[in-house]
Amino acid sequence: MLHFRPMKSALRGGSAALLVVSLASVSGDIFAQASRTGPPHTVIAADGIQWKQLRPGAEIAVVSGDPDKEGSPFVLRFRYRGKARIPPHWHPADEHLTVLSGTFRLGMGEAGDESATTELRAGAYAFVAAKMAHYAWTDDDATIQVHGIGQFVINYVNPADDHNRAGK
Numbered sequence: 001m002l003h004f005r006p007m008k009s010a011l012r013g014g015s016a017a018l019l020v021v022s023l024a025s026v027s028g029d030i031f032a033q034a035s036r037t038g039p040p041h042t043v044i045a046a047d048g049i050q051w052k053q054l055r056p057g058a059e060i061a062v063v064s065g066d067p068d069k070e071g072s073p074f075v076l077r078f079r080y081r082g083k084a085r086i087p088p089h090w091h092p093a094d095e096h097l098t099v100l101s102g103t104f105r106l107g108m109g110e111a112g113d114e115s116a117t118t119e120l121r122a123g124a125y126a127f128v129a130a131k132m133a134h135y136a137w138t139d140d141d142a143t144i145q146v147h148g149i150g151q152f153v154i155n156y157v158n159p160a161d162d163h164n165r166a167g168k
Contacts (some may be wrong), residue, residue: 020110049077057084063145067152076146080104088138089113092146095128102142109136110157133157150160 018026044063051059058080065074069078080102081143088110097106099120107117110133117136128134156162 003006009051027075047048047153051079054078057081058086065150067148067150070151072150072152074148074152076152078144078146080138080142080144082138082140084138084142088133088135088157089159090131090133091128091148092130092151092153093131094130095152096147098147099124099127100143100145102138104136104138104139104142106134134147155165 042064049061049063051061051072054060058078061077061079063075063077066072067074074077077100083144097104099122102160103122104120104124105114106120106128107113108128109116112135114137118126154162
């Protein structure tokens with residue numbers, strides 16, 4: 001029996017060392033989280049959202065993050081008034097869409113075939129992979145929330161559809 005005591009003692013010592021290393025790594029994570037900069041949370045009332053015109057019948061608002069910055073998480077909202085058409089386009093980053101209100105019709109591809117869309121009602125979610133050409137439309141008011149990791153850019157399949165470049 002005396003022969004095994006040093007073995008048990010060595011195991012206890014190894015276990016103790018493993019425990020100390022584990023606790024040190026956990027406490028390091030806790031301290032790393034505690035040193036975060038910026039506000040601990042953000043609340044924005046619906047009437048506090050800053051809308052900007054994107055194209056006729058469509059507005060955009062940055063709710064959170066910086067969609068122009070590579071690697072930055074962001075949340076955007078798109079608000080459509082009446083009958084709005086979103087021509088075929090694509091983004092360099094994945095796009096997660098949630099319909100907050102109204103009905104949104106989403107189609108994939110460069111053709112813009114309205115008969116090949118999926119109807120998304122309030123509460124619906126859709127994922128569009130990076131660089132996937134897609135298009136959409138609304139026949140009535142709708143609000144869509146989009147989130148992802150930037151950089152968020154709208155690249156129109158037909159450059160003539162880009163109202164921001166009109167006359168350039």
